[in-house]
Amino acid sequence: MKHENEELQHPTGSQEPSNEGPFEEQESIHTGAEASSPEQSLEQELEEAKLLAEKWKSQAEQHRELYLRALADLENFRRRARKDKEDAVKYAVVPFLESILPVLDNFERALDAADQSKDAKMLQEGIEMVYRQFLNVLSEAGLTMIETEGKPFNPHEHNAVMQVEAEHLAPGMIVEELQAGYRYKDRVIRPSMVKVSQ
Numbered sequence: 001m002k003h004e005n006e007e008l009q010h011p012t013g014s015q016e017p018s019n020e021g022p023f024e025e026q027e028s029i030h031t032g033a034e035a036s037s038p039e040q041s042l043e044q045e046l047e048e049a050k051l052l053a054e055k056w057k058s059q060a061e062q063h064r065e066l067y068l069r070a071l072a073d074l075e076n077f078r079r080r081a082r083k084d085k086e087d088a089v090k091y092a093v094v095p096f097l098e099s100i101l102p103v104l105d106n107f108e109r110a111l112d113a114a115d116q117s118k119d120a121k122m123l124q125e126g127i128e129m130v131y132r133q134f135l136n137v138l139s140e141a142g143l144t145m146i147e148t149e150g151k152p153f154n155p156h157e158h159n160a161v162m163q164v165e166a167e168h169l170a171p172g173m174i175v176e177e178l179q180a181g182y183r184y185k186d187r188v189i190r191p192s193m194v195k196v197s198q
Helices: 002-014 022-090 094-116 120-140
Strands: 143-145 158-164 174-179 182-184 187-190 192-197
Touching: 094 120, 120 143, 158 174
Parallel strands: 158 192
Antiparallel strands: 143 182, 174 192, 182 187
């Protein structure tokens, strides 16, 4: 009986215990899962970064196109403004010239009338009419004559070329106008040439 028990126990004793238990196998499985998880996370973050980069790139291209378009519009505006300013300066005198054309027409009519008539008085009246019309055009444009006779001498508006005795006038008064002076708005463009009392 003792021998039989030894034989029965021999196979059991000959088996060496395994170092890998069920818990260790599960731990090995979990370790593999945990090792693959960071790689998947990195791939996902990389894809998101690529999508975000594409989005930023698209927005940057749109903004660049908008900037270039605005820059072109600004340059066109500057070019138009510069041309408008040049044209305004170049053709500023056109309205004035248009207002003078009727005066020229009347001069031509007066000359035609002088050829057909020997009446000097009628010719004089026609020339005076044209002269008044011309002064009216100049006045509407801002040009006015400087007052002289009977006015005190003003060195800013009058140019005294002679001094004469005038018993009926106080010294420094204008006696006679030798050449008309003109003022454009508030600026003297030609002083009057006058005689002044001593």
